[in-house]
Each structure stands twice: as C-alpha cells, then as structure tokens.
Amino acid sequence: MADTITFRPDEDARRALAVLTQDGTPVSTAVRAALIEAARVAAEGRLRAEAAALVDDEADRAEAAQVLRDMETLRAW
Template identity: 85%
Template structure:
C-alpha cells in the first residue's frame, strides 16, 4: 500500500491544484500525476545536461569518431 503524504499548499500551489482539478480530477490523482511529470522533467533535464557535457568533451568525441571509422571497415557492403 502506498504511503499517505500530507502537505500544506501555499497560494501558488493552491492555484495550481485548482487548475489541475477543475475538470473533476481528484486531488490525489492530480498530485500523483504532477509528481510523476515533475520527476520525468528533472530526469530529462539531467539527461540533456549529461549529453551536453559529453558533446563538449573533445576526447569523447574523438573516440566516438574513431569507433565509427573502425565500424565502417566491418561493413559487409
């Protein structure tokens, strides 16, 4: 069974919750969906930052280029 979480929304959170539940969506469902979307957004931001870091890494780019050249010689046609 899931844990029960209690929070005290500030004015901004209350307004956001009102928007998310105006169509009749239960508060629990709205909060659960918002948490999942927020976690996915954070994960995507982290992945973008990691990709940018790798793209800026000259040594990594050189190694990747070498791997592609090596693989080209293995092509059947």
C-alpha cells in the same frame, strides 16, 4: 497499499491544484500526475545537461569518431 503523504500547500500550490482539479480530477490523481511529470522533466533536464557536456568533450567526440571508423571496416558490403 500506497503510502499516504500529506503536505501543506502554499498559495501558489493551492492555485495550481485548483487548476489541475477544476475538471473534477481528484486531488490525489492530480498530485500523483504532477509528481510523475516533475520527475520526468527533471530526468530530461539531467539528460540534456549530460548530452551538452558530451558535445563539448573533445576526447569523447574523438573516441566516438574512432569507434565509427573501426566499425566501418567491419561492414559486410
């Protein structure tokens, strides 16, 4: 059984919920989907920031290039 969560929506949240439920989607379904989407967006943002930091990391890029060179010598053909 899932936990029950309650919240007090402000006016912006009420408007957003009205948009998400105008097609008859139950409030619980809309909130659940919005939470999952928000978590996905946050995770993507963290990954983008990490990737951007790695692009700017000269030492990491040099190491990656060395690994690629080392792997090239292991090719069978």
